[in-house]
Amino acid sequence: MSDLKEQKCEACNAEAPKVTDEELAELMREIPEWTPVTRDGVMQLEREFKFKNFKQALAFTVKIGAIAEDEAHHPTLVTEWGKVTVTWWTHSINGLHKNDFIMAARTDEARNED
Numbered sequence: 001m002s003d004l005k006e007q008k009c010e011a012c013n014a015e016a017p018k019v020t021d022e023e024l025a026e027l028m029r030e031i032p033e034w035t036p037v038t039r040d041g042v043m044q045l046e047r048e049f050k051f052k053n054f055k056q057a058l059a060f061t062v063k064i065g066a067i068a069e070d071e072a073h074h075p076t077l078v079t080e081w082g083k084v085t086v087t088w089w090t091h092s093i094n095g096l097h098k099n100d101f102i103m104a105a106r107t108d109e110a111r112n113e114d
């Protein structure tokens with residue numbers, strides 16, 4: 001499989017496929033620092049990123065926001081002092097689509113560039 005972070009989100013609608021358990025296991029190997037969590041029956045990908053202060057956490061939040069706007073795929077971003085929690089899922093299918101894994105990989109890449 002080609003590098004997830006190099007891939008673009010594909011258009012996604014209510015009929016788009018959720019990832020299967022097999023795909024989930026395979027995709028998780030590419031984003032090992034993310035955790036699949038289930039909230040209100042919706043599976044999501046979550047990771048906490050640590051920073052030295054609020055300013056850096058806020059700058060990272062803005063950076064991820066710009067990537068999200070580019071792809072029209074938007075995470076939940078919770079910014080705290082020294083920490084940003086990023087959660088990806090696909091609202092239109094109430095679950096995980098490959099797009100979420102692409103965005104998680106791009107989030108990791110953005111952090112590694114800092």
Ligand SMILES: C[C@H](O)[C@H](O)[C@H]1CNC2=NC(N)=NC(=O)C2=N1
Pocket residue numbers: 072073074075088089090091092093
């Ligand atoms: C019309 C617009 O592109 C859609 O509502 C997008 C916006 N951003 C989105 N972001 C995420 N994470 N999931 C979606 O289903 C979604 N839908």
